[in-house]
Amino acid sequence: MKRTLCTMKTKLIILLLLTSTLTAGAQMYFGTKKEVPDSVFNALAQTPPMGWNSWNKFGCNVSEQLIKEMADAMIATGMKDAGYEYLVIDDCWQVGRDEEGNIQIDPKRFPNGMKALADYVHAKGLKMGIYSCAGSETCQGRPGSRGYQFQDARTYATWGIDYLKYDWCSNEGQKAEAAYRTMSDALKACGRPIVFSICEWGENEPWKWGKGIGHLWRITPDIRDCYQCVFDWGGVGVLDIIDKMADLYPYAGPGHWNDAEMLEVGNGGMTRDEYITHFSMWCMLAAPLMSGNDLRNMDKETIEILTNKEVIAINQDKKGEQARRFMDMGEKEIWAKPLDDGELAVCFMNRTENSWKLDYDWKKQTIYFADEVNIHRKEYKIRDLWQHKDIGTTERNTRHEIPAHGVLMVRLTPIK
Known part of the structure; x- marks a missing residue:
């Protein structure tokens, strides 16, 4: 009997030591910051997010210098004054992982690191966004976040990231809702409020499950710079997206938006009237307004469209209804x-x-x-x-x- 009690005490002590070790490890991993409660997470993006994304115009050709110049241009052109605030670096900023699994930044293109770049953006009164993928690789073959969600989220928080676009390439048959919930949980655990953009192209009807997991969700494949067009290799035009959005109005509202994709205004593929239609309907549909052009070289016509405050006010109306x-x-x-x-x-x-x-x-x-x-x-x-x-x-x-x-x-x- 004494031997049994002694054995039980020994097991209890071992269990307590193990628990203490795990707790200490978790504190070392996540730091001392508290988790982001659901109430704070869900209070983000009460109106459709507005900003700029690098992909439509620059693809993989992203760099620290480019983002700094875009930040400066967002202010100089009146974009910031019109409500645009996020600068989102899309794919190709990452090149690998170190021996501890930490995501590695391209040192040639981002010589001072993401923290310094985010500090520059924040000093301008703007916010910083970044890109990753729910799969093992991104759409351009860079390391994705599968298996590293909590580690990556913590890294983004230490850099000062405010927005995450999360793609769906190389998903390897995952269940979309579960995959995006995992990253959502990681973002909530990282201690920094980060807007979460679900980008799985509408394949799994994210409007039905995305609320509370993310703040916006793509509803189609990638947009192309055309009014109406057909591609056998993927991509959709403005009218195709509008038609897909038409019946999804019950799922939009403050903190949860149907994402009609990034704007093509200013990229040269449409007429002035078609770009006005594009921008007007994105505002009517309460879609996020993420410009995808070169902000440094906009003509007067493009600036007038993207900074029309009366039209933007329709998009940003606090009632949050979709047309x-x-x-x-x-x-x-x-x-x-x-x-x-x-x-x-x-x-x-x-x-x-x-x-x-x-x-x-x-x-x-x-x-x-x-x-x-x-x-x-x-x-x-x-x-x-x-x-x-x-x-x-x-x-x-x-x-x-x-x-x-x-x-x-x-x-x-x-x-x-």
Whole structure:
């Protein structure tokens, strides 16, 4: 009996020592920072994130100097003043792992390291984003985060990262929800609030499970710089994305957004009217606004589109609703988005190759949102958000010539 008690005590002491060792190890690994509680994590991205991403324009050609120049340009061009804040380095910044498994930065392209670069970005009043992948490799064959999620998240926190785009290449048959939840848990454990961008291309319907795991989720393959186009090797045009977004409005709201992909405005593949449609609809759809062009060399037209504060205000409205396709007349559509304080954004979208001579009688159509907006009961002032002027009220018809592939985007404010 005494021998049994002695054995039990010995086992208990060993167990306590082992537990103490594991706890000490965890503290060494995560540091002394507390976990990010769900309440703090879920409070991030209360409006769609706005910023810039390197991929569309620069692909793998990223560097410390490029990011610094983009940070400077974001301020000089008025982008920061318009609400853009994240600078996201996409794929190709990483080259391997050291003997302890720590992710290694390309020393030639980022000679001073990510912490110094993040400090530079933060000193400008901006935020820093980075890219990784749920698979063993990224889409460009660099080391992914599979098996290193908690280690990588802690590293990002020590660098001062504010945003993580997490791709889906080389996923090796993982279950998407479980894979993204693991990284989400790692980000919550790292001690720093980091916006989490789920980028699995809509393959596993992330809008159904992404809330609480991430703050935004891609709903299509990569965007291409075209209004409507077909690729046999992947990629979608602006209209394809809009059509995919149309039925997903129930899943969008503060802290959880359907991601319509990065913006192509300014990259040269579309006309001015097509870029205005692209930007207008991303704002109507409450999509994240991540520009993907060279901010250092924007012409006046591109700056005017990307910094249109009246249009951006529709995207950033705190009510956080995604627009709905109120009327589909084939190639002519009317989209409506309820706003805070009983206002309404309406976008008339012309998908045809010809101009649309609009003559719209507001009283014949009922745009109605749960008693918040009712054009039959109230009169609304109509403001053209691209001409920056009032163009009448809902008491009389709105007449406007909408160009091919163009839009008329207006804000309705009740007249008291």
